[in-house]
Structure formats: C-alpha cells, structure tokens
Amino acid sequence: MHFSIPETESRSGDSGGSAYVAYNIHVNGVLHCRVRYSQLLGLHEQLRKEYGANVLPAFPPKKLFSLTPAEVEQRREQLEKYMQAVRQDPLLGSSETFNSFLRRAQQETQQVPTEEVSLEVLLSNGQKVLVNVLTSDQTEDVLEAVAAKLDLPDDLIGYFSLFLVREKEDGAFSFVRKLQEFELPYVSVTSLRSQEYKIVLRKSYWDSAYDDDVMENRVGLNLLYAQFLRLAQTLRHYGYLRFDACVADFPEKDCPVVVSAGNSELSLQLRLPGQQLREGSFRVTRMRCWRVTSSVPLPSGSTSSPGRGRGEVRLELAFEYLMSKDRLQWVTITSPQAIMMSICLQSMVDELMVKKSGGSIRKESPDATRESMVKLSSKLSAVSLRGIGSPSTDASASDVHGNFAFEGIGDEDL
Numbered sequence: 446m447h448f449s450i451p452e453t454e455s456r457s458g459d460s461g462g463s464a465y466v467a468y469n470i471h472v473n474g475v476l477h478c479r480v481r482y483s484q485l486l487g488l489h490e491q492l493r494k495e496y497g498a499n500v501l502p503a504f505p506p507k508k509l510f511s512l513t514p515a516e517v518e519q520r521r522e523q524l525e526k527y528m529q530a531v532r533q534d535p536l537l538g539s540s541e542t543f544n545s546f547l548r549r550a551q552q553e554t555q556q557v558p559t560e561e562v563s564l565e566v567l568l569s570n571g572q573k574v575l576v577n578v579l580t581s582d583q584t585e586d587v588l589e590a591v592a593a594k595l596d597l598p599d600d601l602i603g604y605f606s607l608f609l610v611r612e613k614e615d616g617a618f619s620f621v622r623k624l625q626e627f628e629l630p631y632v633s634v635t636s637l638r639s640q641e642y643k644i645v646l647r648k649s650y651w652d653s654a655y656d657d658d659v660m661e662n663r664v665g666l667n668l669l670y671a672q673f674l675r676l677a678q679t680l681r682h683y684g685y686l687r688f689d690a691c692v693a694d695f696p697e698k699d700c701p702v703v704v705s706a707g708n709s710e711l712s713l714q715l716r717l718p719g720q721q722l723r724e725g726s727f728r729v730t731r732m733r734c735w736r737v738t739s740s741v742p743l744p745s746g747s748t749s750s751p752g753r754g755r756g757e758v759r760l761e762l763a764f765e766y767l768m769s770k771d772r773l774q775w776v777t778i779t780s781p782q783a784i785m786m787s788i789c790l791q792s793m794v795d796e797l798m799v800k801k802s803g804g805s806i807r808k809e810s811p812d813a814t815r816e817s818m819v820k821l822s823s824k825l826s827a828v829s830l831r832g833i834g835s836p837s838t839d840a841s842a843s844d845v846h847g848n849f850a851f852e853g854i855g856d857e858d859l
Contacts, residue, residue: 450525454479466517468524470550473622475637478550485524488546492531495542502530539626547627548583555636557629564631566591566607567645569672571616574646580631584624587631591646597664604659605668606649609633611641617679618645647672682707686789691780696725704778706789709797727766729793733773735764737787762786 454467467479489504505523512520532538552559559581566574566587576590584607592602607630610618624630624644634642648659648669659665677683685707693702693713705712710726717723740759760783768774778786799806 449474450521450528466512468521470528470547472625472628475621476554477628478547478554480550480554482520482524484546484550485527488543489527491542491546492537492540495540496537500534500537502527502534544583544625544627548581548629551629551632551636552581555632557632557635562631564644567643568668569645569647569675571675572671578631581629582631584626584628584630587644588646595664595668597668598662601659601662601665604648604650604655604665605646608645608647610643610645612643613641618643623649682712684708685712688780688782688786691778691782693776693778695776702778704780704786706786706793709793711786711790727764727776729790729797731767732790733765733767735762735787735790737762737783760784764790 449471450468451471454469465481467481468485469479470477486504486507489501493501503523504527505520508516531543537543557580559579561577562580563575564578564587566576568574574591574594576587576594578587578590582590588602588605588607591597591607592599592605597605607624609621609624611621613619621642624633630644634644646668656669659669682705685705688704688706690701690703693700693704693715695713696715700715700717702713702715705714709729711729712724712726714722714724738761740761759779760781761777761779762783763775763777765773765775780786796806
C-alpha cells in the first residue's frame with residue numbers, strides 16, 4: 446500500500462481565519478484525506494507517547510515564521526517520507542492510533558456525516574449483498590457485517606477480504622486494491638463518484654491448501670465456487686463440449702482435428718505439418734445447413750446394397766459454411782460422434798432463436814418437453830446411409846438440417 450503526498454493546497458481557515466497549507470494524502474494514487482501540519486504533528490506526538498521517540502522516524506520540525514514556497518515543498522517531501530515509514534513499520538502501521546487518525550481524516554475530508562446506510566457488496570459471481578452499516582464503520586466492521594449476512598462462520602472470516610474494484614464494460618472486475626484497516630469502505634467507494642467502482646468479497650489467501658478449510662463449510666464452499674466460476678468463464682473454452690480426436694477436410698483433406706462445441710460455434714484445433722498447432726472456429730450463424738451421413742465401405746467390385754456391407758460404419762458431419770460474403774463451402778468432419786455434434790449444433794441454434802425472440806430457456810412445460818423429444822428423435826433419424834465406392838449422390842432435402850439462425854440472425858462480422 447503506497448502512501449504519497451504529491452501536492453499541497455492553500456486553504457482559507459474556518460470563519461474567514463488565516464490561510465493555511467493542506468497536505469493531500471493519496472493511497473495508491475487516489476486522494477484519501479486532506480490534513481494540516483498541526484494534525485500530523487498531533488499524530489506524531491501521540492505515537493511518541495505510546496511507543497517512544499526511538500521507534501518513530503524523523504518528523505519535520507516547526508517553523509517560527511511563514512514558509513517560503515521552497516520550504517513548503519521540502520516539508521511536503523519530509524511528511525511523505527514520514528507517513529511511508531510509519532505505514533511500513535509493522536508496529537506503527539498496524540496501530541489503532543495511526544489507523545483511526547486516517548479514518549477520521551478521510552471522513553472529515555469527504556464531509557460524510559456518521560449515519561446508517563445500506564452498502565452494496567458484490568460476490569465474485571456478481572451477486573449483490575446489501576448490508577446495513579454506519580458510514581464510519583471500518584473495513585473489519587463491514588467485513589463482519591457481510592459475513593453475518595451470508596452466515597459465514599466467524600472462524601472463516603479471516604480467509605476473506607473486501608476489495609475495491611472497477612467494473613469494466615464486459616462485466617469483468619479490474620482490482621484497484623484491498624481495503625485496509627485505515628479506511629472506511631463506504632466513504633472509499635462513494636468518494637470516487639462513479640458507478641464503475643464496487644466493493645467485492647473474495648478470498649484473500651494465496652496457498653490453495655487453505656481451500657480445504659474453507660470448503661468444510663457450505664457458505665465457504667459456495668463463495669469459493671462463485672470465485673472460481675467467474676475465473677473459469679474467462680477461459681477460452683469454458684462450457685464447451687470437447688469431442689474425441691477425429692479428421693476433417695479443412696483446411697486440407699484428412700486433417701487431424703479436435704472439435705469442441707460451445708458459445709455458438711464449432712472450434713477446431715488442428716496440427717499442421719511441422720507440428721504447428723492452429724485453432725479455427727465456425728460460427729453457427731454462418732452455417733446455412735448441415736447433414737449427418739453414414740458411410741459403409743463396400744467389398745471390392747461389389748454391387749450389393751450399401752446396407753449389406755460388412756465394413757465399419759463411418760459417420761460424417763458436413764455443413765455448408767459462409768466463408769465470405771459470396772462464397773459458401775462444405776466442410777466435412779469424420780467422427781463416430783458426428784450425430785452428437787449435429788445435436789449440439791441444433792441446440793445452439795435453438796438457444797439463439799429463443800434469445801432473439803426474448804424468450805427463456807428455464808424449465809419448460811410438459812408440452813414443450815414432449816416437443817423437444819420429437820425434435821431430438823427427428824435429429825437421430827435424419828441420418829442417410831451410403832456406401833463408399835458407390836456413385837455419389839446429393840443428400841435429400843430430408844437429410845439436411847436447415848439453419849433458421851442463418852437468415853434469422855445473420856452474421857454481424859460480414
């Protein structure tokens with residue numbers, strides 16, 4: 446935690462009294478409070494009484510006459526070094542005398558009266574917890590109020606802390622700092638005068654071995670889960686369904702790939718010649734249609750029906766993809782899980798259409814559930830059978846799954 450006094454201000458005294466120099470104390474670059482030299486001198490004297498002169502760093506002496514601009518700057522530098530030294534000292538920096546001085550100064554500077562207020566604290570998943578606190582409550586008091594609201598046991602409070610964060614446009618949190626014992630959380634967040642700044646409760650330890658202690662309690666387990674879930678959602682393939690290794694004809698024939706489905710796309714990880722790994726994605730909204738076919742190798746020279754061949758059945762998922770504004774191209778993935786891939790595509794299309802219509806994917810009514818089962822049955826039955834080596838024919842219209850999201854939603858990237 447970095448203390449600085451980057452500037453001074455000339456201010457008029459109360460009731461028209463003589464002007465004085467005020468020192469702006471910043472914490473991590475943000476104004477915390479504004480104090481006079483006499484106030485800091487009073488703090489120094491109090492600390493000296495409690496801990497002795499030998500423990501304290503040097504404090505700039507009084508001057509009998511008005512200070513010149515150069516002397517004001519020199520005193521500012523000396524006071525800055527003094528505050529930094531006191532804060533960094535394990536004994537002085539954690540003392541109630543030092544911390545209470547900064548809390549009072551913060552409240553007076555921001556001109557916040559002591560009163561009961563409702564303070565919003567977020568969990569790591571964005572859930573809001575409202576607690577009733579005093580504007581003059583210190584960080585520990587607010588943390589205990591949040592813990593009580595969540596039914597978090599007292600012996601687990603030490604595993605968590607309150608953090609000041611800035612919420613970005615995408616909903617992610619940018620951490621500003623951990624709230625300290627020398628500040629008032631309500632005043633710290635409201636003095637920034639921006640809705641972007643929030644207070645978040647999260648775990649404050651770094652050794653994951655402590656997770657076992659926290660997870661023994663239901664509330665502690667839920668808090669950890671919310672935090673880890675928020676982190677997991679930032680990962681590239683969070684929530685994707687990963688299929689077994691297979692082959693595709695894109696970007697070249699018989700290319701080994703690993704297919705994953707999620708976030709309205711099929712993601713293909715492939716290894717090119719030279720062991721170079723590449724990743725590409727096919728957005729569902731750019732697939733005009735797709736089909737699943739089942740291929741059965743025929744005995745050499747055989748003219749029998751494809752259904753009578755004794756070769757291994759090979760499933761293929763093929764989709765027609767809008768590569769550019771005026772170019773459609775078929776891409777084929779050969780995999781035993783082709784039917785499951787097709788079901789995933791249809792499910793993602795259904796979600797997109799529900800979202801577009803303003804609907805919800807919450808629990809459906811019995812009639813809607815039966816309709817979904819009919820849709821699933823039709824997907825499983827819409828698999829054409831052909832023999833490898835037999836004359837190639839186009840799939841019938843009943844074998845092809847049209848994509849309503851292709852025209853209904855369109856592609857914003859084009």
